[in-house]
Each structure stands twice: as structure tokens, then as C-alpha cells.
Amino acid sequence: MAAPYVLHMMTPLANVSPFDVNMAADAGISIIVPYTNITQKDIVGLTQDAMFSRDPRNAVRTGIFIGGRDASMALDMMDAAKKSMFPPFQISVFVDPYGSFTTAAAMIAVVEQALRKTGTESLKGLEVQVYGATGVVGGIVGLIAAQAGANVTLVSHRGAEAIQGKADDFGRRYGVKLNCVDMKTEGKENLLAKAEVVLCAAAAGVQVLSKQELEGATKLRVAADINAVPPLGIEGVDVHDNGVALPHGVGVGALAIGNVKFKVQHALLSRMQEATKAVYLDFQDAVETARGLTA
Ligand SMILES: NC(=O)c1ccc[n+]([C@@H]2O[C@H](COP(=O)([O-])OP(=O)(O)OC[C@H]3O[C@@H](n4cnc5c(N)ncnc54)[C@H](OP(=O)(O)O)[C@@H]3O)[C@@H](O)[C@H]2O)c1
Structure with missing residues (x-):
């Protein structure tokens, strides 16, 4: 049986977005853990803590969602998370600060x-x-x-x-x-x-x-x-x-x-769960998905 999908939701703000929590739950993720007031320097430790604790076969059943209100900061956090990973422990990352992407x-x-x-x-x-x-x-x-x-x-x-x-x-x-x-x-x-x-x-x-x-x-x-x-x-x-x-x-x-935005976010959260190899999703994946939905 596949291990349960775990989504670690990280934000530099005082709370993760309730909108994003609901979106993750409606995409079928039942283990959603918020981490608040996160800074760039916290990312490496949190990422490695999340990835080392799972059997490498289940690494892909682990995801990080990065929120906040600053696109550049969120992209830097995603880079830091990616750089802290190595085979066979890679886990997925989806970055969407304030739903902006x-x-x-x-x-x-x-x-x-x-x-x-x-x-x-x-x-x-x-x-x-x-x-x-x-x-x-x-x-x-x-x-x-x-x-x-x-x-x-x-x-x-x-x-x-x-x-x-x-x-x-x-x-x-x-x-x-x-x-x-x-x-x-x-x-x-x-x-x-x-x-x-x-x-x-x-x-x-x-x-x-x-x-x-x-x-x-x-x-x-x-x-x-x-x-x-x-x-x-x-x-x-x-x-x-x-x-x-x-x-x-x-x-x-x-x-x-907003109707298309909702579908894009749902699709990207589903993509994380269905992935057989870790995925790293940002605004470029969001726009590709949105264009597919409106073609
Ligand atoms: N439908 C959806 O799915 C969805 C999802 C997320 C956000 N949103 C909406 O997207 C919009 C942008 O979100 P955000 O978080 O980026 O907004 P925000 O930070 O609250 O404001 C965006 C910008 O609006 C400008 N602004 C503020 N007061 C103004 C005024 N009196 N006249 C003209 N411009 C003014 C400011 O830019 P300047 O000072 O540079 O002019 C401000 O930086 C919001 O309306 C939000 O509700 C919609």
C-alpha cells in the first residue's frame, strides 16, 4: 500500500493561507502540516528533516508547499529546498505565494x-x-x-x-x-x-x-x-x-x-500526489496548466 501523502506547508507569515489548506484537502491530501514564520535559513533543515524520515521509496509521497506574499522570497526558498536534496531522497515542492502564481x-x-x-x-x-x-x-x-x-x-x-x-x-x-x-x-x-x-x-x-x-x-x-x-x-x-x-x-x-485559478491549483496539487518522481512547480508550470485548460 502506498504511504500516505504528507504536505508540509511553509510560510514566512504568521499563518498559512486557509484557502491553500482547503485546496490541498480538496485535492485529496489528508496530512497537512503548517509551519509559520519560516525564514530562508530554516528551509534546508526542514527539507532534510522531511526527506530523511521516509523510506526512499516513499520520498515522492512527501511534498513542500511554499506560500507567503513575496514571489522572489518564495522562489529563493524553493531553490534552497531543491539544493538541500540529493538522491534517493528527493521530495516535491510547489510554490504559490498568496495564490499569486x-x-x-x-x-x-x-x-x-x-x-x-x-x-x-x-x-x-x-x-x-x-x-x-x-x-x-x-x-x-x-x-x-x-x-x-x-x-x-x-x-x-x-x-x-x-x-x-x-x-x-x-x-x-x-x-x-x-x-x-x-x-x-x-x-x-x-x-x-x-x-x-x-x-x-x-x-x-x-x-x-x-x-x-x-x-x-x-x-x-x-x-x-x-x-x-x-x-x-x-x-x-x-x-x-x-x-x-x-x-x-x-x-x-x-x-x-478565479475559476481557472482554482482548477490550476487543484491540478498542480494532484500532480504532486500522482508523481512517481519529485516535481518542482512554480508559475511556469501554473501557466502551462492554465493554457491547457483554456486552449
Ligand atoms: N481571484 C483570485 O483567484 C485571486 C487570488 C489572489 C488575489 N486576488 C486579488 O488580486 C488582487 C491583487 O492581490 P495582491 O495581494 O497582489 O494585492 P495587494 O498587495 O493588496 O495590492 C496590490 C496593489 O494594488 C495597488 N493599489 C493599492 N491601493 C490602490 C489605489 N488606491 N489605487 C490604485 N492602486 C492601488 C498597489 O500597487 P501600487 O501602489 O503599485 O499602485 C498594491 O501594491 C487583489 O484584488 C486580490 O483580492 C484574486
Whole structure:
């Protein structure tokens, strides 16, 4: 009989996310252990403690989930966990800080689907603007869009310098270029006049774009919002909308994206359990899965 699957959920925060605990349970994992206030230096010890305690044949029945609210920190933790393993003890790692990897992946896949419906094959070469880019979701959604070949501008409402560090870090890690602008200095009107795709990942309950502002977005093809808490991020785009007509282009709402995010996270948790060899899952696996679901 296969050994029970054990998921060690680690976070630098004071609590692991109840959302992620429920997702793991609904994916069939019954042994879920939270570890809180974890720092980078704790990862090696915890990983080796988890891997040495199991018969090597059952190593693959052991997984680490890394959460938190900082994508770079979570990716560094995953690297530290991987580097601390060696045969035959390798265990799986899935990193999804604040659900941002699966959420951003779903957002990109749903936007690409909306683009295809209007005759545009991909994000390649498009002017993509990310609002709320200093947030963990906004940064990753910008990174994935850049990897897909878009010209990405990260927009912050508190100064370009607030976002530049993250853009530089992603540039170093993944060789992408992310432009950073301050919403107030640049002016929303000027920005929107150039936008072909808008990805709105601002804080819950914050409206970023009004209907009137969207009138000026004459090149817009798709505008997507991930905020499901009223007031929503884009006026005129309701949570369930998936292709609603805007003054220019179409809109996609938070729950149309959330529905795909939910399936992506479930699929990746299932992949950990079904693996016969350890797997290491990050936003790149999430986007591949999301694209498969929306193809
Ligand atoms: N549907 C799902 O599955 C799902 C999953 C996870 C998260 N979410 C949603 O995704 C969104 C982003 O999450 P997050 O944790 O990254 O958010 P967050 O950290 O709370 O906020 C993201 C960014 O929003 C911007 N912002 C805050 N107040 C603003 C204002 N008054 N005007 C304009 N921008 C403002 C800020 O960026 P700047 O200062 O740089 O402008 C902030 O860094 C949230 O709405 C969250 O609820 C959805």
C-alpha cells in the first residue's frame, strides 16, 4: 500500500493561507502540516528533516508547499529546498505565494483566450499595462506577459521606484525587460491611449479604471480585472464577465479568472500526489496548466 501523502506547508507569515489548506484537502491530501514564520535559513533543515524520515521509496509521497506574499522570497526558498536534496531522497515542492502564481497564470491564460476570440493569436508584441504591479499578483502577471513576448509596463500609483526593484530582480532571474512608470506622473489618460491589453491586479475593493477613462483606450483589445471585492477594479467589468463589450475591446472579470485559478491549483496539487518522481512547480508550470485548460 502506498504511504500516505504528507504536505508540509511553509510560510514566512504568521499563518498559512486557509484557502491553500482547503485546496490541498480538496485535492485529496489528508496530512497537512503548517509551519509559520519560516525564514530562508530554516528551509534546508526542514527539507532534510522531511526527506530523511521516509523510506526512499516513499520520498515522492512527501511534498513542500511554499506560500507567503513575496514571489522572489518564495522562489529563493524553493531553490534552497531543491539544493538541500540529493538522491534517493528527493521530495516535491510547489510554490504559490498568496495564490499569486496560479492566479497570475489563470489571468494570462484567460486573457490569451479572449484575444484569440478577437483574432489575435498571442500577447507577443502587444502593449500590456499592469496596474497594481507592486502587489504579488501584479508582478508575476507582468513577468508572465513579458515571457510571452509582450511589451510590459508596470504601473504603480506610488512612484516608479516602488516597482523598479522587483522589475530588476525579475530581469536578472528571467532575462525579461519590464518598464516601470508612475501612474500620476505619466497620467492614466496617456497610458491608456497606448494600451492594447490592461491587466488590473490592484488591491481588493479599489477601482482603478472608470468607464470614462476606458473611452480613451482606443487601442484596447482586452482588459482583465482580478479584484472580486466591490468596488471592482474596472468599471463595467463584472466578476463573471468573460468577453463583455467595453467602449473599446472586451473585459474579463475576477471570477472568470478565479475559476481557472482554482482548477490550476487543484491540478498542480494532484500532480504532486500522482508523481512517481519529485516535481518542482512554480508559475511556469501554473501557466502551462492554465493554457491547457483554456486552449
Ligand atoms: N481571484 C483570485 O483567484 C485571486 C487570488 C489572489 C488575489 N486576488 C486579488 O488580486 C488582487 C491583487 O492581490 P495582491 O495581494 O497582489 O494585492 P495587494 O498587495 O493588496 O495590492 C496590490 C496593489 O494594488 C495597488 N493599489 C493599492 N491601493 C490602490 C489605489 N488606491 N489605487 C490604485 N492602486 C492601488 C498597489 O500597487 P501600487 O501602489 O503599485 O499602485 C498594491 O501594491 C487583489 O484584488 C486580490 O483580492 C484574486
